[in-house]
Amino acid sequence: MQKSIFEICKKKREVLKYKACSIRGPLVWQSPSRRLTQPIVFSEAGYIIQNIQWTSGKDFTVERGQQQIEEYMSTWEFHESWLxxxxxxxxxxxxxxKRYHYxxxxxxxxxxxxxxxATASIYFIIxxxxxxxxTLPVEVFFILESNRLIHRPGQCRFREKWLKDIIESKMILMDSITF
Structure with a gap:
């Protein structure tokens, strides 16, 4: 039994709509009340991107910011040999x-x-x-050394390869220079 063009198009629209919703899902902005109560967790190809509950603007201190950066980085997956x-x-x-740079x-x-x-640096800005x-949480983003892309906690997955690439490029540069 042959399907009509209408049925085929309808099925394709449903599939595309489903795919669009699954892609768009992590990008939907949540209401301020939800952001205050729960950390945002997104999914990326079967991996859950974790985030922490960032402090509010009124409770922020330089030391608290540094503690929260450490807490956020503890959610990342990297080999134990990294310090x-x-x-x-x-x-x-x-x-x-006001921006605080770390x-x-x-x-x-x-x-x-x-x-x-060689070392690799990540610059955090709160x-x-x-x-x-x-009472709203602080805005946080980070940039890797030698890159321009701005990453936001909870919206992208940290990759150990980023650090390896930075160190590798520095090593190649040092090997090419003769003293």
Whole structure:
């Protein structure tokens, strides 16, 4: 029995609609009340992207920001040989917000080379709005060294390969320079 063109098109529309909803799902903005009560968890190809409950603007301190960055990074998957340390860099005053800059350096020390030849840095920025209510969570984003792409916690999956690529590119550069 042959299906009519109408039935085939209808079926294709249903499939496309389903796919569009599954793709669009993680991008739907949640209401402020939901954001205050639960961390956002998205799914990426069978992997759950985790996030933490970020502090509100009124409760924010430089130390609390650093603790929360450490807490957020503990949700990432990376090999146990990676070590990291974080630094508070500066406060930036903008017209409608305040930004707090942090740097987290990553390396893989070994028994043969306990002092790493190269490190990879991730720069975190915590932004507190002067316009939004102080009870809302702070805005957080991070940028990897030598990259321009801005990552937001809970919206992308951290990949250990990013750190390896940065260190590898530094090693290649150092090998090409003769002293």
């Amino acid at each position: 990291h340390w974080s630094d508070y860099l500066q406060e930036e005053e903008l017209k409608y917000s 740097r987290v350096r990553w390396s893989i020390p070994t028994c043969r080379k306990p002092i790493p030849q 932004e507190i709005s002067k316009i939004k209510p102080p």
